[in-house]
Amino acid sequence: MDQLAVPDFSAGAMENWGLITYREAALFYAPDVSSEADKQRVTNIIAHELAHQWFGNMVTMSWWDDLWIKEGFATYIATLGMEKMCCKWNAYEEESLDNMLAILSTDAYCSTRPIHQPVTTANQIGGLFDPITYRKGAVIIRMMHMFIGDMAFRLGLNNYIERQAYGNAKQEDLWQALTQIAHDHSSLPKDLCLQTIMDSWTLQKGYPLIKVRRHYTNKCAVISQSRFKLQPEQQPNARQDQLFEQKRQYCWLVPISYTSELAHNFNSTEPQVWLRCTPKGEPLPLRLRYLPGEFEWIILNVQLTAPYRVDYDSCNWRLLIDALKGLDFQxxxxxxxxxxIDDAMTLAWTGQRS
Ligand SMILES: [Zn+2]
Structure with missing residues (x-):
């Protein structure tokens, strides 16, 4: 694989098969002068372009509306490669968190867009190279990796690449390959398929806020979802299309993993339950049972698997705040x-928590 720095190259890099080209500055690294962060930045861009040899080159999207698959995978696989190469960087956690927090911020505006975006004219293509394609793409691929597990993820991707090699693919081809393996490995309920789950994340813009209301005497909780927005729901003088948008119902298939103070299981990221939608696409609330009593916190979204915010009842927030302020916060x-911290600050910003 040849790699070439090109003076005045306009993009950061281009993954041409066999000859990757870079903007000169993207490859600058001098051991005596450059910082560790420079080394990490150069490694990241090289890893990204190498990942494109499979995602983008060996299998190319059928059309620009699936651009996110190659960019999302290149972004995500690069972090896995960096983690393998130099674990002291903690690149997997850092990059995952960086992408997640960026998306929880930008994807909460009304002006955001779905990852899978119809493209009918050439001048729409340039606008797709944005954080939604790269970062949200990487975020939902990581979510999928975590909810189907490492083995099913690797085998499913092998199948996908073998089936589609030297050709074009749509996101449906990816979901099909992964669903088959995930069902074989019992890492996905038989009544769910990747297409239904992932369509809710790729065809809808934004992400959900999950409300958790615990019933401490019954040791259960009711959880429900609604789209999270940074701006107020109703805007004066809204146009017809804006009014339609305000009334639109959003619903995601959300993998729910959770743990509690005593169970303390932050290693398992596979969901205990799925938050689902009705056939009409309306959110269905869900009851979590067998939870601890009033002196123990619970926390949803182990290792920040999926892009959603969580708002607990005041009592659970208080338990979590006490845990964070205690000596044993780790x-x-x-x-x-x-x-x-990010959820509490953002919910305070929008006036949903004080
Ligand atoms: Zn790329």
């Missing part, structure tokens, strides 16, 4: 500590 996984 009992909560670092990614979930970041999640709690």
């Amino acid at each position: 009992q909560i996984h670092v990614l979930n500590r970041a999640q709690l």
Whole structure:
């Protein structure tokens, strides 16, 4: 594989098969002068372009509306490669968190768009090279990796690449290959397929806010979802299309993993339950049972698997805040500590928490 730095190259890099070209600055690294962060940046871009040899080159999207598959995979696979190469960087956790927090911020605006975006004219193509394609693409691929497990993810991708090699593919081809393996490995309920789950994340814009209301005497909780927006729902003088958008019902198939203070299982990212939708696409609330009592916190979205925010009832928030302020705060996984702080600050910003 030849890699070439090109003066005044306009893009950061281009994954041409057999001859990857880079903007000169993207490859600059001098051991005595450059920082560790420079080394990480150069490694990241090389890993991204190498990942494209499979995702983009060996299998190319059929049309630009599936651009996110090659860019999402290149972004995500690059972090796996960096983690393998130099674990002291902690690249997998850092990059995953960076992508997740960026998306939880930008994808909460009304002006956001779905990852899978119809493209009918040439001038729509350039606009697709944005954080939704790269970062949200990587975020939902990581979510899928975590909910079907490593073995099914690897075998499913092998099947997908073998079937589609030297040709074109749509996102449906990817879901088909992964569903088959995930069902064979019992890592996905038989009544769910990847297409139904992932369509809810790729065809709808935004992401959900999950509300958790615990019933401490019954040791259960009711969880429900609605689209999270940074801006108010109703806007004065809204146009007809904006009014339609305000009334539109959003619903995602959400993998729900959770743990509690005593169970303390931050290693298992596979969902205990799925938050689902009615056949008409309306959100269905769900009851979590066998939860601990009033002196123990619970936390959803182990290791920040899926892009959603969580708003607990005041009592559970208080238990979590006390845990974060205590000496033993590291009992909560670092990614979930970041999640709690980001969710609390954002919900305060929107006036949903004080
Ligand atoms: Zn790329």
